[in-house]
Amino acid sequence: MAKQKKEVLKVENVGMKFNLSQEKVDDLKDYVIKLLKRELQYNEFWALKNINFTLNKGDRLGILGLNGAGKSTLLKVIAGVLKATEGTVTTKGKIAPLLELGAGFDQQYTGRENIYLYGAVLGFSKKFLDEKYEEIVQFSELEKFIDVPVKNYSSGMKTRLGFSVATLVEPDILILDEVLSVGDAKFRKKSEKKIMNMFDKGVTVLFVSHSLEQVKRLCNKAILLEAGQIIASGTVEEVSKIYEEKTN
Numbered sequence: 001m002a003k004q005k006k007e008v009l010k011v012e013n014v015g016m017k018f019n020l021s022q023e024k025v026d027d028l029k030d031y032v033i034k035l036l037k038r039e040l041q042y043n044e045f046w047a048l049k050n051i052n053f054t055l056n057k058g059d060r061l062g063i064l065g066l067n068g069a070g071k072s073t074l075l076k077v078i079a080g081v082l083k084a085t086e087g088t089v090t091t092k093g094k095i096a097p098l099l100e101l102g103a104g105f106d107q108q109y110t111g112r113e114n115i116y117l118y119g120a121v122l123g124f125s126k127k128f129l130d131e132k133y134e135e136i137v138q139f140s141e142l143e144k145f146i147d148v149p150v151k152n153y154s155s156g157m158k159t160r161l162g163f164s165v166a167t168l169v170e171p172d173i174l175i176l177d178e179v180l181s182v183g184d185a186k187f188r189k190k191s192e193k194k195i196m197n198m199f200d201k202g203v204t205v206l207f208v209s210h211s212l213e214q215v216k217r218l219c220n221k222a223i224l225l226e227a228g229q230i231i232a233s234g235t236v237e238e239v240s241k242i243y244e245e246k247t248n
């Protein structure tokens with residue numbers, strides 16, 4: 001008997017609309033005045049339209065597309081960072097969104113304080129973070145800098161700290177936006193290993209990368225986005241062939 005496939009993600013008719021302001025607004029006062037006088041002109045812009053797909057446990061989906069195709073927006077909608085204008089996203093289990101790592105840090109606070117702040121945002125309790133604190137610091141290799149305000153960190157250091165907190169628990173769905181291409185070579189290897197371990201345990205992955213080689217190596221399925229719509233989906237081999245033809 002065929003093994004029952006367990007559906008963990010369902011994206012149905014998702015659309016995301018942004019309002020692009022057409023004019024330059026100099027400051028908040030200017031904005032409020034223009035708003036009251038109804039002088040603000042917006043261009044409606046659909047960054048995603050009619051997005052439909054499902055993923056089963058253990059699927060690893062590569063999301064391909066040129067700049068501005070809607071890849072990051074799609075990941076943010078699935079992660080719950082953005083609310084879709086229309087359609088629904090249904091997920092089962094824990095999600096670890098590795099998006100813009102370190103972007104949510106408070107620059108004035110130290111690395112130590114940000115571990116607790118960011119950890120709380122990800123839903124971890126103080127007790128859990130106390131228990132995992134040493135592990136986080138060790139993985140990030142920021143022992144010497146942990147009591148320094150994050151504003152004095154390099155972007156790679158922030159990413160390392162963000163990655164170490166975000167991967168504390170094994171998720172059911174892992175959302176990766178270019179994270180494997182940041183940090184130095186040493187940390188890249190280490191983070192890729194940690195993620196590979198999650199793969200072995202059957203995590204479901206959504207992966208955006210401009211490295212086709214990386215997508216082919218890590219994913220089994222793929223979709224190709226163009227101007228916010230899925231124009232191809234299938235195995236990673238099929239879809240990357242179409243993508244390569246389009247970009248050559």
Ligand SMILES: Nc1ncnc2c1ncn2[C@@H]1O[C@H](COP(=O)(O)OP(=O)(O)OP(=O)(O)O)[C@@H](O)[C@H]1O
Pocket residue numbers: 018019020047065066067068069070071072073074
């Ligand atoms: N907050 C926002 N407000 C207005 N427009 C936005 C916003 N976020 C994204 N967009 C627009 O939505 C479109 C899709 O952007 P997105 O970042 O998802 O593309 P992408 O495929 O990830 O591109 P890249 O490969 O450059 O990272 C772009 O045209 C972008 O300008």
